[in-house]
Amino acid sequence: MTGASEPIRDLAHIGHAELLTPTPEESLRFFVDLFGMEIEARDQRSVYLRGWGDYQRYSLKLTESELPGIGHMAIRAQSPAALERRAAAIERTGLGTGWIDGDHGHGSAYRFTDPDGHLMELYYDADRYVPPENLRPALRNVPQRYVGRGAAVKRLDHVNLLARDVAPNRRFAQEQLGFRVYEQIVLDDGREAGAWMSLTIAAHELIYVADHAGANGRLHHLAFFVDTREEVLRAADLMLDADVPIEAAPSKHAIAQGMFLYVYEPGGNRVEVTTGTHFIYDPAYEPVVWTEAERARGQAWGVRTIETFHTYGTPDISGKATGPPIAPTSRVPGSAIG
């Protein structure tokens, strides 16, 4: 019997995220040609994309939309019973919106919103990916052939959501979904500016950061995993030559110790190529709480975080309908010499 005080372990991991794009053709080419994902299914307004390491059929649903942003985020439960438990618990919070029949690749799902209004769903039944002959791998313990196209992302790694008020969303994720909080930023006035959470030993799967524009339901970024730091550097080489706007060149995060590269996909959404092996094995882990002064030191190696990283999210609410805040790296004019 699980006592009341024992942690909730009903959810396994974030299964997929739906990204909205006003430029579906360009976004699709970006994810296929430059991120190296495979098209697993299509319907009228969406394309379902997978990394070579996804054990399910896809981890990214790309959907045509007037504005960019996140459509929904889906979390896989540990079991049918676990799914029922979480659905019932969320139902009691009043944030539930009910069951749907499912989608490509997975069965019935319970939908709800987080306190900030991001649409989420829980599901258990899921197809295991069966590769076609041309994508059959040599070894049976990997789901798909490694073809190494573009950045060759392996799978969706984490979802970073903007929230008008971080604290209630962080509590909801902890208390209703069973996320463990590994790191936080708490401002000098006590407000929470960010929360890094996970269902596993991985250093983060779901992140909330404060939306400085005071909006609701927006996306900061989706992050996709590669196996090595060298692959993050290689991705930057690729993005540079492909004229993709690089918001933040490869470096190492202080929080969660991940290697990062941030770029804008053509629809205007920020996406990250990431890797890292900062695992949290401690069952009694106390969240690391960062102060304002500490965060001001920048990233791990002292790189200052670019301003847009703190101000831009999708959909953009600055008056421009779509489009990344910066031009491709190789096209930026300037005045400094060096």
Added chain:
Amino acid sequence: MTGASEPIRDLAHIGHAELLTPTPEESLRFFVDLFGMEIEARDQRSVYLRGWGDYQRYSLKLTESELPGIGHMAIRAQSPAALERRAAAIERTGLGTGWIDGDHGHGSAYRFTDPDGHLMELYYDADRYVPPENLRPALRNVPQRYVGRGAAVKRLDHVNLLARDVAPNRRFAQEQLGFRVYEQIVLDDGREAGAWMSLTIAAHELIYVADHAGANGRLHHLAFFVDTREEVLRAADLMLDADVPIEAAPSKHAIAQGMFLYVYEPGGNRVEVTTGTHFIYDPAYEPVVWTEAERARGQAWGVRTIETFHTYGTPDISGKATGPPIAPTSRVPGSAIG
């Protein structure tokens, strides 16, 4: 309420392992100078060693002994209640040997043996590592300063045990300890030759492989983690120049997809430097079962597994009291020209 059919999630991870060595001074120098570990505590017959990423005080207890091998392996429980549950369950199997008061860095522990006779213990109370000033890291989310000495292993990664009969040990680990089986080798005659198991999404934490000598309680190897494949290559460069016998040069395992380097520490025990990001997120993962024919293909990139890898374990029972089966790489005579 946890139903009877739901998986056991009471144990968090392997906390430490005790390695026996007949050459304690030389072994200590190896782990400090070449593996880059720090001495955290000492007593009369043991030295307690840590990697820079260990959140507990140590993950390796090195103990003087007439013969090399494994002393015991310790697993941390998720909670005090979880510890009680597992202790009670093991007690019922008849393999329990009772509670001990604890050791450096952790509190009371329940001791038992696996069916093959390896000594194990479960514990929950553990000291969180507090670095001395000279090992204080710049960032508060890592436990210790990265000084980069030698191979600079981060932490204990997995324990590979030889067993006269793999199957009952695999079942015990699953049913009593809650390990999930991710990969197996099953021979054409149905006998199990190996089982790769984990308490987390990491591809393996505990491995049993068949002891071809038919002995009990022996060690195949302890593996220590580094963050990147490049660091495994760098470790090989270091071992070569330090005259450490390299049993298997860096390459990639087919099973679990880990990058490996196998060497012998001076006491005669096989130890591995490893990395990998093959994570098992699927809550309904079906173990990958490898056949004899498949395993005969060698490692991932086709490297043939060296013969000693299948025959040597500690303690050695071939008649030689101690010592690795091969001389340092740079000292091996031969006849081929290359």
Added chain:
Amino acid sequence: MTGASEPIRDLAHIGHAELLTPTPEESLRFFVDLFGMEIEARDQRSVYLRGWGDYQRYSLKLTESELPGIGHMAIRAQSPAALERRAAAIERTGLGTGWIDGDHGHGSAYRFTDPDGHLMELYYDADRYVPPENLRPALRNVPQRYVGRGAAVKRLDHVNLLARDVAPNRRFAQEQLGFRVYEQIVLDDGREAGAWMSLTIAAHELIYVADHAGANGRLHHLAFFVDTREEVLRAADLMLDADVPIEAAPSKHAIAQGMFLYVYEPGGNRVEVTTGTHFIYDPAYEPVVWTEAERARGQAWGVRTIETFHTYGTPDISGKATGPPIAPTSRVPGSAIG
């Protein structure tokens, strides 16, 4: 004034090599899809291929032929005068075969054979590569966009030729072409088994190794450069999944310290993906001479060199017209359990 004893510095580097293949379509797909080269020109029997880092139009000429092997190897001179000097010197040796008008991408060339009969040429006039719009790089100091397809080789790195008798070929390369000898294998009976030579600080550009079959004019392998060791590992992952026969998995050469991966292209020729930064800056460098006993220790980290590496060359003279001596890695049957 240049004294008679000063070294010849008339030749700059190996500009391209011509590879013969009985399976031109399959070989072309291999070099384009898996090695990531671009097609720069074609004519009736040949396709001219370039790596993303080649400053000239191509470094590989792939030519249809009844048997695999090397067609010719071309070396660029430092200047027109230097070209004249070397042509005149070779003419005096009796090994010259005269001037040709040139080929795609370069002007008139002086042709000759080395003592073993490999066809070579010297040239100076060469087109600098001008990328089409779709391959224009972001930065003007690299010749071509990095698209990262397959192993994404950067350029031809070195040519390894089999020779019935190494010594006279090594001397010819030194005395007539100005190659510096950096490493050698000399057998206990005094015969030379290999010579590693370069025109630059790079550890090797031209290698001769003894042809154990006693044949003439054969190819051991062509090697293509990538920037990092991690890319060599990544190339192995790609080759494995593409069912390309891996002759030797990634490891580190003792001689010249290069990281290697050896595979067979579909025409049966051995090709290497390599990297390394073992530079020879010493103007008075004394060649490192390896003995039989030393070479028997295997590669740098102790990996035993696979038997075919010492016996197979192209064209094959064992009676089989074409085809690599081993099947794709993932298809090899066997009997060991590992």
Added chain:
Amino acid sequence: MTGASEPIRDLAHIGHAELLTPTPEESLRFFVDLFGMEIEARDQRSVYLRGWGDYQRYSLKLTESELPGIGHMAIRAQSPAALERRAAAIERTGLGTGWIDGDHGHGSAYRFTDPDGHLMELYYDADRYVPPENLRPALRNVPQRYVGRGAAVKRLDHVNLLARDVAPNRRFAQEQLGFRVYEQIVLDDGREAGAWMSLTIAAHELIYVADHAGANGRLHHLAFFVDTREEVLRAADLMLDADVPIEAAPSKHAIAQGMFLYVYEPGGNRVEVTTGTHFIYDPAYEPVVWTEAERARGQAWGVRTIETFHTYGTPDISGKATGPPIAPTSRVPGSAIG
């Protein structure tokens, strides 16, 4: 016979540089503990340090001095005759200061200054390094055991000098020393802001950049080589935890394509950990000339060059006697939240 118009090839490479430090003990600990160099010799005011890949006895002479900066830079000639030729040529320019008897590890040297006043010398006779037993490598083609301490730099890679007027120094290096110019920055008004030059295929060995303070004889930085990009990242991890001020975190230069990490050694001198395999094989290479607008785009992946990189050199002439312009990374206060 060498014609008058043929390039000068008399000099082989930069053999060593002398760095001045007002804090000799702290600087020595930095180069030994953090850069991983070995002490090869000492005298009253200097310590001679080597990287594990230096074929000569040392590449860094560290000398106590009132102010930081560069003492001298030494270039090895290709031969005794080549040394005589260059000395005679420099003598004719009026910049020669005559012969000295030599120093630890090398014989007589011809001293001179470049037009900006940096002291330089040419030499030929040099001791080949003979390692003591504890530093003897396993393989005879590397000069020293790889012990992997700290960043484990391999050798001095390049010297970057500040000059009041770049053009005459660039011309002197070309015309008297035989350096080839591979890249340049030329401002819109025609002034040269930087020149990247080399004696070999390596992308740079000697660099001049404009001294914005209008001073003479100052040092921008010394750069030390490591073999892989991953090692540059690892060096940043080490410097962070060792409280070394990181001026510029690892990223990739647009010019010369090198990976970089810039830090300050305790004496106040900027030093770089670098790697790269951008080789210039073209004997007719036309220098890449960068415009003001292009340089304003920042480094390869768009990272803005930090202001101090353009303003700080040693000795500092801003009024402070010594000390780096920035505090250790982990100690910087700030105000942004990230």
